[in-house]
Amino acid sequence: MNMGATPTTDLEKARHDLDNLGYCIVRDVAPIDLVERVRQRVLEQAKAERNAGQAFVQDGNTQWVANVINKGEVFLELLTCSQTSLDLCTHVLGPDFILSCSNAPIAGPATSRMKMHSDQFWTPTIAQDPLTYTCLGENGLERSEMGNTTVQRDYLFPPCMVTLIWAVTDFTAENGATVFVPGSHLSGLQPDFHHDFADAVPAEMPVGSVVLWDGRTWHATGANRTQDEYRIGVTNNMVAPMIRPLVNYPYSLRAEVEELLDERQKQLLGFTTWTAYGNEGVPTQNLRYFKPASDQPGPMR
Numbered sequence: 001m002n003m004g005a006t007p008t009t010d011l012e013k014a015r016h017d018l019d020n021l022g023y024c025i026v027r028d029v030a031p032i033d034l035v036e037r038v039r040q041r042v043l044e045q046a047k048a049e050r051n052a053g054q055a056f057v058q059d060g061n062t063q064w065v066a067n068v069i070n071k072g073e074v075f076l077e078l079l080t081c082s083q084t085s086l087d088l089c090t091h092v093l094g095p096d097f098i099l100s101c102s103n104a105p106i107a108g109p110a111t112s113r114m115k116m117h118s119d120q121f122w123t124p125t126i127a128q129d130p131l132t133y134t135c136l137g138e139n140g141l142e143r144s145e146m147g148n149t150t151v152q153r154d155y156l157f158p159p160c161m162v163t164l165i166w167a168v169t170d171f172t173a174e175n176g177a178t179v180f181v182p183g184s185h186l187s188g189l190q191p192d193f194h195h196d197f198a199d200a201v202p203a204e205m206p207v208g209s210v211v212l213w214d215g216r217t218w219h220a221t222g223a224n225r226t227q228d229e230y231r232i233g234v235t236n237n238m239v240a241p242m243i244r245p246l247v248n249y250p251y252s253l254r255a256e257v258e259e260l261l262d263e264r265q266k267q268l269l270g271f272t273t274w275t276a277y278g279n280e281g282v283p284t285q286n287l288r289y290f291k292p293a294s295d296q297p298g299p300m301r
C-alpha cells in the first residue's frame with residue numbers, strides 16, 4: 001500500500017505532505033463547539049431538503065447539501081476559523097485565492113466509493129503539440145490522457161485549486177473517509193475510472209480536523225461500509241484569483257448572508273478585484289471592491 005499522510009499539527013510537515021503527497025491532514029484546527037453547530041445545521045438542512053424532495057444523492061447514499069454558504073452563518077465561521085488552513089492554501093495558490101464553492105457531503109451507510117477523480121480534471125498534459133492542443137474548456141472529466149501509474153514527468157501544469165474537507169464527524173476507513181492516491185498530483189495524468197484503486201489510502205482523522213489537497217491529486221469519497229454511521233464533511237474549494245468560481249457569490253449570495261461578511265470573507269467570496277489587465281467600476285476611486293450595478297457609471301456626455 002502507498003504511504004499516505006498522517007494527521008499533524010506541525011505546519012511544516014503539512015506543507016511537506018501537500019507538496020510531496022498531494023494532500024495533508026491537519027488535526028485540532030476547527031473549534032469543537034463550532035463543528036458541533038455545523039453538524040447540527042448540516043443534518044437539519046439535509047433533512048429539510050429530503051422532505052422538500054430536493055435532496056441531491058449520489059453513489060448510493062451520499063447526500064450533498066449544496067452551496068452551504070447560503071444555508072447558515074456557521075459555514076462562514078468555518079471558512080475562516082483557522083489561519084493554518086488559510087496559510088496552507090496560500091502556500092499553493094498565493095495570498096489572493098478565492099472560494100469557488102462549498103458543499104456538505106454526507107456519506108451514509110451503504111455508500112459505494114465515488115469515482116476516482118482530480119478536481120483540476122481540465123489540466124492539460126504539458127506534452128501536447130502546441131498547434132493541436134485541447135481547449136481547456138473542452139477537457140471533461142473523462143479524458144484521453146488517463147492512466148493508473150504515477151510516473152513523474154519533467155514538466156507539469158501547476159495547481160490552480162486547493163480543496164479542503166472539514167471533518168464534522170470522525171473520518172474512518174470504514175465510514176467513508178476521503179481516499180487518495182499519494183503522489184498522483186505529480187503524474188500529469190487523470191485517473192482511469194475503470195481501475196479499482198484498491199490501494200488508495202483513506203485520510204483517517206478525528207472530528208475537528210481538515211484535509212487539504214492539491215487540485216491535481218486523485219481522490220474520492222470512500223465507501224461507507226458501516227451499518228449506521230453518517231460521515232459528514234464540509235468542503236471549501238479554493239481557486240487561484242484569476243479562475244472563474246463555480247458559484248458567483250456577488251450575484252447569488254442571499255442579502256442576509258452578505259450583511260454578515262467581514263473583510264476577509266468578502267475577499268474570499270470574490271467581492272474584490274484582483275490585479276490589472278483592465279479595470280472595474282470607477283478606476284479613479286475604490287479599485288478594490290466591485291460596485292453593484294446601481295452604482296456603476298453608464299453612458300455619459
Ligand SMILES: O=C(O)CCC(=O)C(=O)O
Nearest residue numbers: 105177178220221222235
Ligand atoms: O466527500 C469526500 O470525501 C470527497 C469529496 C470530493 O471528492 C470532492 O469534493 O471533490
